[in-house]
Amino acid sequence: MAKLTKDTLFKAPQPRAETVMDKTTRVVREMLDTETEQREAKTQRLRKTRLERDAAESGKTPASKSKTRKTPE
Secondary structure (H helix, E strand, O other), X not given: OOOOOHHHHOOOOOOOOOOXXXXXXXXXXXXXXXXXXXXXXXXXXXXXXHHHHHHHHHHHOXXXXXXXXXXXX
């Protein structure tokens, strides 16, 4: 019997080969993460544009006519 040491007694587990299902899951998660990042970037860009537009419009105070309703006499 071989001499038992911490190196021979406890062997590191063999890395498992990636199954087809694991590979598919990994690829799908990468795709979803990429889409999420793109969506968040677009949301940030649109929000910034909307806030800038609102700030520019608030300085203009458009003269809107209030519609008055004629009441029958």
